[in-house]
Amino acid sequence: MVTATFRFYEELNDFLAPVRRKREFTVPCARAATTKHMIEALGVPHTEVELILVNGESVDFNRQLEDGDRVAVYPRFVAMDVTPLLRLREKPLRELRFVADAHLGGLAHMLRMLGFDTLYDNHFQDDAIVAIAEQDGRIVLTRDRELLKRRPVTHGCYVHALKSEAQLREIVERLDLARSARPFTLCLHCNTLLHPVDKASVLDRLPPRVQVLYEHFSTCDACGRVYWEGSHWRNMRRLLDELVCPTNKQAEPNEPRHGHPAS
Structure with a gap:
């Protein structure tokens, strides 16, 4: 019988049974079981894991467990760079999609x-x-x-x-x-880039009140929706400011903007 001792850290404990959280525990492992197999058998998806140490050594998901192994499993690190230790993925993603x-x-x-x-x-x-x-x-x-x-x-x-x-x-x-973040640059419906457009070119697609009150518009080439800085835009702006204001400037006048879309 092969047994291994596990310890999961930080938010990874949320996936475990309560009796196993924030403590070491020893479990039996199938013969030739890998770290990935056992981590997920215990309830933790492999995509949540950033670093695995077996007996103090960084390993990948394919490392077969041996009797008596001690396994420490960590989530993504924010305050410290663990790049030199990582063995889990071939390369990071170049862009966030x-x-x-x-x-x-x-x-x-x-x-x-x-x-x-x-x-x-x-x-x-x-x-x-x-x-x-x-x-x-x-x-x-x-x-x-x-x-x-x-x-x-x-x-x-x-x-x-x-x-x-x-x-x-x-x-x-x-x-x-x-x-x-680049707020209000994508169509909320199509997920494609918006671009600024002259008011005159979309005037016939705007409600009468919008024609009077607003001057700046953007549009989506894929679906034809037109956006402006209406009340919906302002509500979204307040929410996003809470998230991005510390590190992002306000939209410049020529940036695409969202508001109520016109079909």
């Missing part, structure tokens, strides 16, 4: 508000999400632990919060997105 599962439409919408390329369709099946993530190098966002355990998914985040605004705060803080 997401694919959200069918239950995270609100979060996907808000990430687009921040300017992050986020694919979402409420008809997405798990197999499609895995294929998209693997092909495009996207980070999977989900509340389904089993989805994050799929081997082709190399980057993913389990979303703990239940409400959209809390989910956005969680992801922004966890992935340190504030410095990369």
